[in-house]
Amino acid sequence: MENEKTIEVLNTLITINNDRIEGYETAAKETEEQDLKTLFAQFSATSQKCKTELTNEVNKLDGTPAEGTLVSGKFFRVWMDVKAALTGKDRKAILNSCEYGEDMAEETYEKALNNASENLSAAQQTMIKAQHAWLAADHNKVKSMRDASATA
Numbered sequence: 001m002e003n004e005k006t007i008e009v010l011n012t013l014i015t016i017n018n019d020r021i022e023g024y025e026t027a028a029k030e031t032e033e034q035d036l037k038t039l040f041a042q043f044s045a046t047s048q049k050c051k052t053e054l055t056n057e058v059n060k061l062d063g064t065p066a067e068g069t070l071v072s073g074k075f076f077r078v079w080m081d082v083k084a085a086l087t088g089k090d091r092k093a094i095l096n097s098c099e100y101g102e103d104m105a106e107e108t109y110e111k112a113l114n115n116a117s118e119n120l121s122a123a124q125q126t127m128i129k130a131q132h133a134w135l136a137a138d139h140n141k142v143k144s145m146r147d148a149s150a151t152a
Helices: 003-030 034-060 071-086 091-115 122-151
Strands: none
Touching (some): 003 122, 034 091
16 A cells, blocks of 8 residues: 555545535525525535544645645536526525535545555545445435425
C-alpha cells in the first residue's frame, strides 16, 4: 500500500464532502421551507463529520488534505441555483437537484471502495464503508421526500 495513492483516494472523498457541504448550504438558501432547511443542515453535518475523519487519516499519513470542491460540484451548485430561480424555488425541483448530488457522492464512495481498496487499510475501508452508509441513508431520505412531494 502506497501512502500517495491512499492520500489521493482519501482526498477525493474529502472533495466530494466539500461539494456536499457547499451544495446543501446553497440548497438551504434556496428554500423557505423549514423542514428542508433542517434536513440540509443535517446532511451538511454528515459531510462535516466525514470530512473530519478523512482529514485525520490524511494527516496521519503526513499528507495534505484536499481543500475546495470538484469542478463537477461547482457545476452542480450553479445548475441548482439556475433551476431554483427558474422554478420559483419549487420543492420537488430542489429535491431533484439534491438527489443528483447524492448520486454523485455515492458513486464516488463506491469507486473508492471497489477500485481503490488495495490502497486502503482495513480500518480506512471500515471508516469509508460507514460513511458510505450514512450518505446512502441521506440519499434515501431525499428520494423519499422528493417522491412524497410528487404525489402531494
